Amino acid sequence: MNNILFIEHILSDKSDLGQQLSEQGYSVHSVNNAFDALIQMETTQLEAILLDFSVPKMDSFWVLVARQTRTPIIVLADSSSELERINALELGADDYLARPINVRELQLRLNVLHRRIQVPxxxxxxxxxxxxxxxxxxxxxxxxxxxxxxxxxxxxxxxxxxxxxxxxxxxxxxxxxxxxxxxxxxxxxxxxxxxxxxxxxxxxxxxxxxxxxxxxxxxx
CATH class of the missing domain: 1.10.10.10 (Winged helix-like DNA-binding domain superfamily/Winged helix DNA-binding domain)
Structure with a gap:
């Protein structure tokens, strides 16, 4: 099963996005701070990292800058702000999606990122x-x-x-x-x-x- 790390602001067992990803066959690991995120990154083989940009900025920025993995990171934001998107990409994000999140689109982007990092x-x-x-x-x-x-x-x-x-x-x-x-x-x-x-x-x-x-x- 493909593991997804979801760094979100408020943890919830009934997260709509997490539930929909689970229905698509992903195993979603939810955390709400950089420390727990780094532990998951060290101990779990991850398909991708979803980063909610509403998480307190210091945590979000630290994970993006100090990450120790080549796992693709997709930033999920509340707006389609061009400045915020550029900022996220400059910090190391691989992709950017504004809410409302279409799970099918997210899955396709995950597939694209997965193909991109595949090297013989x-x-x-x-x-x-x-x-x-x-x-x-x-x-x-x-x-x-x-x-x-x-x-x-x-x-x-x-x-x-x-x-x-x-x-x-x-x-x-x-x-x-x-x-x-x-x-x-x-x-x-x-x-x-x-x-x-x-x-x-x-x-x-x-x-x-x-x-x-x-x-x-x-x-x-």
Missing amino acids: VNDTVNDYIGFDDTCYTISFADKSLVLTQTEYRLFKYLFERQGVVVTKEELQRRVLHKELGRFDRNLDMHISNTRRKLVKRNLPRELINTVRGQGYSFNF
């Missing part, structure tokens, strides 16, 4: 992924992710063997420098922690793919 994954990875061996940091597009030394080495080892299934035994020997015991779960724990950190930075956890009964592979 192979191109994205090859062009933007980078490694900093001194800080154990990977960079992906405009994001950076700091890992532990072991997590970093596991990720890089898999990346350098793209398209190849690497067995747990090989990873255990080459990266953890010990043999894989029958009940040893250290490797799985490091992989799980790395995936969790990827998700928190809105990066695809599926970059590290589990091949059942065989091991792991770097997956585009």
Whole structure:
């Protein structure tokens, strides 16, 4: 299900817009301040962010300027003011809609934004992924992710063997420098922690793919 973050002035379980989006198959997460918005942005894979411009301006501006996600933002405003629209776009909004909101139009705009940000994954990875061996940091597009030394080495080892299934035994020997015991779960724990950190930075956890009964592979 596609997740929509709705930053609105007054929270309401009976929000007409939220209800109509839910009927269209979206999962709507409503918040009314920048702090809760940033938490949702860090913990949820979002399709888009809808920002009600009636939210106190400091919160609205802060979210637009300081956002840490490439998720499209659509500003919802009470008027079609040209100045306000320009202001919103200058602050980083991707689109602007004045009330009354037509849900069908909003859905079409969401689809357009979704298509616009779609980039072939192979191109994205090859062009933007980078490694900093001194800080154990990977960079992906405009994001950076700091890992532990072991997590970093596991990720890089898999990346350098793209398209190849690497067995747990090989990873255990080459990266953890010990043999894989029958009940040893250290490797799985490091992989799980790395995936969790990827998700928190809105990066695809599926970059590290589990091949059942065989091991792991770097997956585009």
